[in-house]
Amino acid sequence: MLFEFATATRIIFGEGAIRQVAPAALNWGHRVLVVTGGALERANRLREDLQAAGAQSFTFTVEGEPTVDLIAGGLEQARSEQCDVVIAIGGGSAIDTGKALAALLTNPGDLMDYLEVVGKGKALQNPAAPFIAAPTTAGTGSEVTRNAVIGVPERQVKVSLRSPWLLPRLAVVDPELTLGLPPAITARTGLDALTQLIEAYVSIRANPMTDGFCAQGIPLAARSLRRAFYSGPDPEARRDMSLAALFSGLALANAGLGVVHGFAAPLGGRFAAPHGAICAAILPYGMEMNLRALRARAPQSPALRRYREVARMLTGRGDAAAEDGITWTHEICQDLEIPPLKAYGLGEKDVPVLIAEAAKASSMKGNPLPLTPEELSEVLTRSIVGQ
């Protein structure tokens, strides 16, 4: 068996790790762009650390998920301030923005030159500026992946900037930064991480190394996501969720994803729904359809055994059947107050275009088997109405 596992990111994990960011940045430069989402207070503390260490810093704030225009604004600031290091402290949106800005700082032209689908899709020629990612949510795993998801509102799509150069040089994962996350954000980011772990585990590109991360990460999320949701600043639960999210990023970057993320990209481009909420709403129906299709058309597929193992990891019961895993995901979505997709304005009329786009989505390629348009339609319709 030939397989590959790539990462070029140094990872520092643990409570208090955030204090490693400023000294690391100083090794690489003295004019630092600090990209942040809602974590302004933390960004300011980081800027104080940078100043004390002798660096100049500039803040760029990201509201909502990144778009082409937002990146253009950030790039203008980063270039005019002659930044030589980029730090992102925030959720997946801030980190993806930081990745794109670090890459564009050292490459000529603008984002559209390099974006897939809607742009020229050129390869980045030069290594990105040194980039440090410090996640403040436990969700996307973007701190260890090599793509940045960017919205193009006028085309109603979300596309990726992809390059090995996008891997952060350093990921500082400090679970203490997630202690104060509100329940709704804990729910959707945590369920995104869980979806990524499950999809990478049953992916046709899964390999023994990605399996290791998934088999560690799924039980961590299963035992701690509810606790993080109900009892907020629970250090143990937050630590588990931060690890699960980190593992989900390492796994998806190397094994790919499946039907749930196949829908998430086109849907996120057309509707103002957070990525994690979309994934969570589709997860149980996607699992159910994959299981049914595998039994009908690919009864020898190793994914069937893997779905059984997922169920055992989720429920903690050695005798669990694949269906028990689906029931478990339904229940956690209900407990964590995940609404069906109709809550974001989706209706039956949106199904045909979304299934056509999902079928072409790059995330769909890891799905354990290709689903028919009828099957995709059923998954989406059930996720819209929530039954």
Ligand SMILES: [Zn+2]
């Ligand atoms: Zn995701």
